[in-house]
Amino acid sequence: MGKLIDENGIRLDGRRWDELRPIKIEIGVIKNADGSAYIEFGKNKIIAAVYGPREAHPKHLALPDKAIVRCRYHMAPFSTEERKSPQPSRREIEISLVLRRAMESVIFLEEYPRSIIDVFVEVLQSDGGSRCASITAVSAALADSGISMKDLIVGCAVGKIDGQIVLDLNDLEDKEGEGDMPVAYMPNLDKIVLLQFDGIFSEEEFKKAIDLAILGNKKVYEILKKALIEKYFGTVDEK
Amino acid sequence: MGKLIDENGIRLDGRRWDELRPIKIEIGVIKNADGSAYIEFGKNKIIAAVYGPREAHPKHLALPDKAIVRCRYHMAPFSTEERKSPQPSRREIEISLVLRRAMESVIFLEEYPRSIIDVFVEVLQSDGGSRCASITAVSAALADSGISMKDLIVGCAVGKIDGQIVLDLNDLEDKEGEGDMPVAYMPNLDKIVLLQFDGIFSEEEFKKAIDLAILGNKKVYEILKKALIEKYFGTVDEK
Amino acid sequence: MGKLIDENGIRLDGRRWDELRPIKIEIGVIKNADGSAYIEFGKNKIIAAVYGPREAHPKHLALPDKAIVRCRYHMAPFSTEERKSPQPSRREIEISLVLRRAMESVIFLEEYPRSIIDVFVEVLQSDGGSRCASITAVSAALADSGISMKDLIVGCAVGKIDGQIVLDLNDLEDKEGEGDMPVAYMPNLDKIVLLQFDGIFSEEEFKKAIDLAILGNKKVYEILKKALIEKYFGTVDEK
């Protein structure tokens, strides 16, 4: 019996190994943006918004045959346990980069030559798995903006705690656990578009983790789909 | 009897409630500039200088129908009691902004499309009321440059010390007093173009303060006019 | 008898007053660059590389009648006794400036209108006289790039230790000595293109120092010539 999973296989926050934290997605939260979404993923509270495609400015940035994607992932100073300096950290710069790459993999960039698509993510409150929650929010915001995409992207981490591969680490599990692996996924094209990890994984564990991440991502996808349908076609439920 | 005004209504530096500190204005002190002025206002020693109207550079800053005004208010490292870091502080950035706005209100911007007017203020020694002294110097520098203006602008603060509304706070009165209110004014158009304040003012006190500021500004205006006339038309007095 | 020169006139590292430290020059060490060179000069280990002439970018930098030279002298964080912050220091900025000026004196800039020539120097390990070693490496890199030059430039410091003018100070002599004078020289045009010094020199000492620097620079020139000839025409010696 480990310290993060009890003898019945229950994690400290009451989840089983393959359970996600509660997720809530709201579309169209930033009036001025061309597309936007708000996600709560565990204690993560994140807004993503999109401007564009718009004319590249300064112009020398523009590419003749496709759009450029710019991405800023940023954490509000009050989003973390200790106040975070407003200046972008190296971590935020790296996450901006991996989010941008994921977006480049899914947008039909060739449809928007000489343009820029700006993607802005603000983490109002952070918890484990914030980059995965962010990518899901960005994907929702892109869908909301009407930009052509090959698929949606969803994100969800897996990890290793008490020697076991489990889905969707929270902050404590991320900190105390043995490994964390954020994965973003295009569910219809069945491709992984973001993958990072640290911690020790045997080859078997790695494979198990990837399969669990895909499983988790499919669940996230259902929630995202539901939010988009609710927004655009309405539903029985009150939102 | 308060600590800043004695029983005879005399302030620590010997002034009455409606008296200005000594003011000295010199026009044309920076040879290379298109217009310049030096002001001593109490212990304030400030140079303002203007370059322009000149071609906007980089060009994308230019407006098709009017000039852009840029303004930098900066304090020399040796201008304050403690050495000031040469990097612009948030206070300097804010004052640059309010000075710029005041200038935009008085210049005939439409006469200079696609141009930039650069206004630079350097505080060599600071005392209470430096932004008001600065605006007077800038106005003098603009006049010296020949740029078309609707009026002159003069500046002069009022404040509250020992519960009384008085004109033109010095450093100590600003620090120890109950309120400070820098006001800049176009004397011929009879309009207030800069107004900021902090400290507690009742509605009545506020009105009294504004009226006193206008009074003070009219006095500053006379001094500014005299300096400009001296410069351009000569006078009996030796300068 | 001083602390840096013994009674036989021998310096702490075994050299006489007019002896250089060992020098090794290798041409063409950076594959991607248009020209490059590596120099070991005492314990200095320095790479210089050149890109250009290439189109000026941004274009407003370009001059209609000649090339612009840009220069960055930078020290690796591990190049010094104490780790050096990667941000450029004021010293690095000044050396970049004096290196650039030296280069401007020797390149036929008029042959490359509207172009930029970028010169980058990285000090992997620093010792006394690093700016002189750098200039020699830059000159070699420029020669390697095929850019038209009026002459080569070589660099070599002189200094004053134990009251005596000596050639080519090492780190300790620079630190403990009474004066340091980096000199760069065009050997065929017989002109000094870089000169800086600090420390106390009488007029006589100054003249002696300059003459010694010229002598030293002529020795460095022989070594540089040999390295270039080896590179471009091959030699009997194994490199």
Add this chain to the structure above:
Amino acid sequence: MSIKKSPIIENLRKMQMIELLSKEKRLDGRSLTDFRPITIKVGVIQKSNGSAEVSIGNTKVVAGVKIETGTPFPDTPNQGLLVVNAEFLPFSSALIEPGPPDEDAIEVSRVVDRGIRESQMIDLNALVIEPGKLVYCVFVDISILNMDGNIFDAAFLSAVSALLTTTFEKKIVKGDGEIEFQKCKLPTRCIPISVTSIIIGDNILIDPNEEEESVQDSRLTLTFNDEGNLCAGQKGGSMGISREQLFKIVELSKAKAEELRSFVKKVIENAQI
């Protein structure tokens, strides 16, 4: 941001706005002195010590308070610290570029800071742990989520609401030297309220939206304390303002501040911190 070309408002629309103003009406149907609908949600960021999300019409901001320990300024050894910082998030408007705070963000920070500081809302003297050595530092960070005019009042309301609902773990040194942490409310003394108006021609409009601000002559932000006294003010805009207009704005704003204060009080009471 400020020296960029401002978005072109179609001339027609502007003429319509000015025509309506002559009848004391606004494009969105408000009277000249009406605020747009205001919502305040407190406690939205659980990891902060206090927080509030405020909407005024489509303008939306969120403020979070963090309380940490720090060193007091040498000249105020017996006072805690207050740091106010505002950021226009890059998605708040099509015109914002990411980057360090520009002059507009700095102006918002400083105007909010002065209103809170000059009203003596926070009892900074109660935030000292060891005089001259260790004090509590109150960080108020304001993120502007969506811009549709009157950022000043939205920012101010969010800061005030967040501060009014701020709690923190206070270090108590007991008689026997034992240290205990005790959850406390931030010691506040009043509810300062800022009210922003603009002038267009002869008209005074309270709570301008972005379209209105784009044709403003002047802007004025006034902050009032509980007694109805002014405690901070800031003129904006690039036109002069007459003494008479100024005094009229003071009267209007004072009344408006009272209304807003009652609203904030109700929100805070319901929040039951």
Add this chain to the structure above:
Amino acid sequence: MSIKKSPIIENLRKMQMIELLSKEKRLDGRSLTDFRPITIKVGVIQKSNGSAEVSIGNTKVVAGVKIETGTPFPDTPNQGLLVVNAEFLPFSSALIEPGPPDEDAIEVSRVVDRGIRESQMIDLNALVIEPGKLVYCVFVDISILNMDGNIFDAAFLSAVSALLTTTFEKKIVKGDGEIEFQKCKLPTRCIPISVTSIIIGDNILIDPNEEEESVQDSRLTLTFNDEGNLCAGQKGGSMGISREQLFKIVELSKAKAEELRSFVKKVIENAQI
């Protein structure tokens, strides 16, 4: 750097590359899983505590280690510090501009950092002088001298080789309170190795050169510890990757990491630090 126009590879050359790939061949004659020739020289910077110059084909980097003293993080009072920093020197490619580290340099730093940290290569617990107060700080600075693809593995190899040959003057407090400095090797526990592959179409290419990277679909950098377990990974590139491709890359890379580790071991043994 990243959002610049990538250098145009002539279409012909690219078609040739892809045609060759269908025969499992590469333009430079290598098989898909071959590394280019690797050279490692250690001890190249005498003023550093450890250093290594690494070439993989025309890609060339140098890493230097400096050990200084510093304050530990409050939450790890019993651990020394590791700081990894990479810079693309401006002469390393025609496309690099001088300036503070951009996102690509930061990514290299962070991927190398994670590989070293997660493999627990350095025994940070052995680098404490006074718990909570004074520890050794291990700075690994990586200068990229020439870019021709696969910067990640070159940077990682240089960092690891430099660390394996790092020595420093350790402060020893003796029983009688006397202080002595003693030259020590940096305490290391394993030799982590990173292996980078790219995917072009259905092909997996290990150790891509720049030309190959310029047409890559995806990139994957995997780091392995001595036991062959994965300890860090980073996907790059702007295309998705399938589960099957991913698993195949893991297998290929694991084998490759073994080979590289043997090579590094030999180099270090010969270096006789």
Add this chain to the structure above:
Amino acid sequence: MSIKKSPIIENLRKMQMIELLSKEKRLDGRSLTDFRPITIKVGVIQKSNGSAEVSIGNTKVVAGVKIETGTPFPDTPNQGLLVVNAEFLPFSSALIEPGPPDEDAIEVSRVVDRGIRESQMIDLNALVIEPGKLVYCVFVDISILNMDGNIFDAAFLSAVSALLTTTFEKKIVKGDGEIEFQKCKLPTRCIPISVTSIIIGDNILIDPNEEEESVQDSRLTLTFNDEGNLCAGQKGGSMGISREQLFKIVELSKAKAEELRSFVKKVIENAQI
């Protein structure tokens, strides 16, 4: 600034200048070795510890000295600190842009710093309060108000004049441990003087104005101490200089430095600090 297009001097004017030079005359009527009129006003900034405004022709600078306490460098525990900083104020020339100090401002700072430091003008050993812990730090800030050539000498003169008239409140710990503050002069030992010349063709011009600098081949700034020894030097300009020219400049400058020193002495004596 440096890589901007230099202001175009009409060719005619330049030809005229060169023709005049052949007769050893200058456009402004000076002989080749004349300085323009120099004025030095000390004590102009009362809030500083020392200050001086210096004009050389139309070139105008002001220097202010501030003395504060700080920590000495670890390798010079028994020395106070000297920090020299120059700024080209944006109104000093139409070509200056506001911003952090560029390479030209840094060069001025460093050349002035070396001249003061190497001449040992300031007795830094007398500025120690507690060895290794607390020393006085002498900040010399130089603001360039108007540029018309020979910034170096104007900056140097202003710094030296400000330092020679600097006073500060020195902390004295008395025998009984009581602390007293006593107004002291900054301990100085000599009056270093810098002299700047330029070379145009075969001519050496002392104290060049901006027009002359714009066609210079080389520039040379030499600093001399009281004994007439050189203590710092800096070549500028983008052309080589011959050994013979160099030696001639040294002779000329040495004589000129003597003259200037007498002038400075007189100014300081009259100032009666």
